Amino acid sequence: MSVLADTLHRPLRDLRISITGRCNFRCVYCMPKEVYGRDYAFLPRRDLLSFEEIARLARIFVGLGVEKIRLTGGEPLIRRNVEHLVEVLAAVPGLDLTLTTNGAVLAQKAEALAAAGLGRITVSLDSLDDETFRAMNDVDFPVARVLEGIDAAAAAGLPVKVNAVVKRGLNEESVLAMARHFRGSGHVLRFIEYMDVGSTNGWRLDDVVPAGEIVAAIETEFPLDTVPPRYPGEVAERYRYRDGAGEIGVIASVTRPFCGACTRARLSAEGSLYTCLFATSGHDLRALVRAEGEDAEIAAAIEGIWRVRADRYSELRSAATRDAPKVEMSYIGG
Numbered sequence: 001m002s003v004l005a006d007t008l009h010r011p012l013r014d015l016r017i018s019i020t021g022r023c024n025f026r027c028v029y030c031m032p033k034e035v036y037g038r039d040y041a042f043l044p045r046r047d048l049l050s051f052e053e054i055a056r057l058a059r060i061f062v063g064l065g066v067e068k069i070r071l072t073g074g075e076p077l078i079r080r081n082v083e084h085l086v087e088v089l090a091a092v093p094g095l096d097l098t099l100t101t102n103g104a105v106l107a108q109k110a111e112a113l114a115a116a117g118l119g120r121i122t123v124s125l126d127s128l129d130d131e132t133f134r135a136m137n138d139v140d141f142p143v144a145r146v147l148e149g150i151d152a153a154a155a156a157g158l159p160v161k162v163n164a165v166v167k168r169g170l171n172e173e174s175v176l177a178m179a180r181h182f183r184g185s186g187h188v189l190r191f192i193e194y195m196d197v198g199s200t201n202g203w204r205l206d207d208v209v210p211a212g213e214i215v216a217a218i219e220t221e222f223p224l225d226t227v228p229p230r231y232p233g234e235v236a237e238r239y240r241y242r243d244g245a246g247e248i249g250v251i252a253s254v255t256r257p258f259c260g261a262c263t264r265a266r267l268s269a270e271g272s273l274y275t276c277l278f279a280t281s282g283h284d285l286r287a288l289v290r291a292e293g294e295d296a297e298i299a300a301a302i303e304g305i306w307r308v309r310a311d312r313y314s315e316l317r318s319a320a321t322r323d324a325p326k327v328e329m330s331y332i333g334g
Contacts, residue, residue, distance in 0.1 A: 004064050004303055004306055005307070006275075006306055006309035007310045008260065008307060010309070011263055012065050012263060012265060013066060013264075014069075015058070015068070015266070015267060016191060016264060016266045017058070017071055017269050018074065018266070019054065019071055019076050019079050019085065020048070020074040021042055021268075021269050022042050022074045023036075023075040023102070024078055024102070024104050024141075025075065025102050025104065025137040027136055028135075028136055028170075029136075029165055029169075033138050034307040039129070043270055046061055048270055049271045049286060049289075051081075051084060051085045051088065051271060053289050053290075054089075055089060056289065057267065057271075057285060057289065057298070060295055060299050060302065061265075061302065062092055062296050066166065066265075067095070068095070068123075069097055069098070070098045070122075071085070071089075071099040071100070072099070075101065076101060076233060077101050077104070077105050077106065078167070082113075083094045083115075083116040086099070086113055086117060087117055089117075090117025090119075097118055098118070098119055099113065099122070100121075100123075100163070101123055102123070102146070102297060103123040103124065103145070103150060104145065105149070106149025107152040108144070110149065110152040110155070111152070111156045113156070113158065114156035114157050114158050115156075118160055119309050120160070120161070121153050121159070121160055121161075122160075122162070122260035123146065123149065123150050123160060123161070123162050124162075124163050124315075125150075125163075125166075126165055126166075126174070127143070127178070128178055129143075132171050132173075149210065150162065154187070160187045160188075161189075161190060162178075162182060162187055163190050163191075164191050164192065164308070166191050166192065166194060166214060167194040167209070168206060168207045170205065172213075172214075175191065176220070179218045179221070183222065183241060184245045185246070186246065188248070190250065190251060191211070191214045193211055193251065193252050193253055194207050194208050194209070197294050206305055208254050210252070211237065211252035211255055212255070214250055215239060218248065222241055223243075224239040224240065224241060225239065225242055226239055227322030232261055233258075233261040233262060233263040233264075235253075236249030236250065236251050237251075237252060246321075253314050254314065259312035261312070262276075264277075265306070266279075267285070271284065271285045271287075271289065272286070273285050273302065275306065275309045275311050276313055277313075278311075283301075285298065285301070288301055
């Protein structure tokens, strides 16, 4: 079978599946409260893909070359019985299954997720300073409970990565403290440049803390060596502590874009396929699924979408692209 590739010869290897557009946080860079307030109209349950529909599409994507699926949101752990979906997907042969969470209910869910077959978990944590973290999640949620979730995941046997979005004037002072905390823990800490995802977070280039600045801040205390990527298309630039105390990563979508090796597709909670995090529109797969089409018909539709893909937003980012309408991160996952 020939490899499915887009117009820039990028294969389809990774699929991120949003299982809900809802979240229990209102992070200022993703779901600002002034937009996603109490009266915000989220999708009704009937519009969401069922777990059976998600599993069917996942198997079709795997048949087209997908090797890794990440469950995301919104906040995926607030969808009822998420561990059942994990169990079904974990049974797909050869699939690397991961999940990203804000950690708010991870302490309660970790054992069930591990027992269901989840491969590993990524926890979003933007600061260890409680005041800063509460301000960023904007629902007054404490750091300590996220750390409890991380500990619970590790105790359940789940490998843990910790992701921190860094925004100028908000939490760049937290970078070194987070490096100190997670050094030697066995958890991989990754810093993400603040991105212009969606149209509601008020993004400005001045708010971006470049990856080079982040690495330099850590090296003032802990010398680092670069580490080669583990596979083509790995988004994080990896660095190892010279004293052997683990590694960190930086995801530099703004200052060092990696579009040329992007192998990721995204499926929204109601079944729209997006070929870029910064896409302006998606492709309706739910209609095909609910029309009782054959798997081959759905696979052909996905293949047709991917073969004409030409997305490389981060390489083209400019004043002209900044104000273009884009899908929100909470809708298709980060």
